[in-house]
Amino acid sequence: MPEHELLTTRDGAVGGLAIRRALPHRRRRLVGPWCFLDHLGPADLIPPQTMRVAPHPHIGLQTFTWMIEGEVLHRDSLGTEQVICPGQVNLMTAGRGISHSEELVPGMPRVHMAQLWIALPDALRAIPPDFTNYPILPVLRRDGIVVTVLAGRSLGETAPTRVHSPIVGLDLFAPGAASTVLPLDASFEHAALVTEGLASLDGEAVGPGTLLYLPPGRESLGLVWQNRGRLLIVGGAPFDEQVLLWWNFVAREPAEIRRAAADWNAGGGHFGEVVGYDGDRLLAPDASRIRAPG
Numbered sequence: 001m002p003e004h005e006l007l008t009t010r011d012g013a014v015g016g017l018a019i020r021r022a023l024p025h026r027r028r029r030l031v032g033p034w035c036f037l038d039h040l041g042p043a044d045l046i047p048p049q050t051m052r053v054a055p056h057p058h059i060g061l062q063t064f065t066w067m068i069e070g071e072v073l074h075r076d077s078l079g080t081e082q083v084i085c086p087g088q089v090n091l092m093t094a095g096r097g098i099s100h101s102e103e104l105v106p107g108m109p110r111v112h113m114a115q116l117w118i119a120l121p122d123a124l125r126a127i128p129p130d131f132t133n134y135p136i137l138p139v140l141r142r143d144g145i146v147v148t149v150l151a152g153r154s155l156g157e158t159a160p161t162r163v164h165s166p167i168v169g170l171d172l173f174a175p176g177a178a179s180t181v182l183p184l185d186a187s188f189e190h191a192a193l194v195t196e197g198l199a200s201l202d203g204e205a206v207g208p209g210t211l212l213y214l215p216p217g218r219e220s221l222g223l224v225w226q227n228r229g230r231l232l233i234v235g236g237a238p239f240d241e242q243v244l245l246w247w248n249f250v251a252r253e254p255a256e257i258r259r260a261a262a263d264w265n266a267g268g269g270h271f272g273e274v275v276g277y278d279g280d281r282l283l284a285p286d287a288s289r290i291r292a293p294g
Ligand code: MN
Pocket: 056, 058, 063, 100, 248
């Protein structure tokens, strides 16, 4: 078994701003149940440059937003209106269906964030939708590095974020030169994404745009920074369900995706309505040719 694997992110755009998409990767669809990872920024914004993601639906997943710089207004079909600030996580459980919009708060000079999706296990895919903002997460210092526990448990701290599979999510910020050996749960697979600066991960020099994947069985990860830098780590028990990810939906069968797309495009139905967004909602693309996974 290889010690690790290096995967290159893909460039894309979301809501008008450039992103790097680390997951899904054609060689690595999932890391535990983490099935989607977009990294946005850090970027300076020149007005009127902004990010606006119009109302769109989700099923079968949790969206997990980690805010590092800037503020984003979230609205959803439960009636939630929530600004997420730096150091906070927004966790939206789609379950059987929800819709939401996301907009950068006007006047933000900079933005830096990550949005991830967590596939819900089959038995919980149809749970009622939910939204929770987590303003306070455990923060600890280790070898000069500021560690925020975003999900699961690490270094003796447990995140409050309510997830439905054994996972971990960590943000590591090195204000300057630092090094540490981070203990890992050997039953998990992990991935590390440099979000700022350069770092040596497991002996590899890595910058933004590369995802380092670690298979299960690893008990630690060596980290070295020569200068200021930041790292996002996600992990989880290998997810033994074949998931089908299409547009904003996570399902198992093409028929579920086609039904969800048709329901949304026909007017919302059980996806509800996002009130207060100034603009049209996003429509699902043609789902007729979607194929079964595998
Ligand atoms: Mn979304």
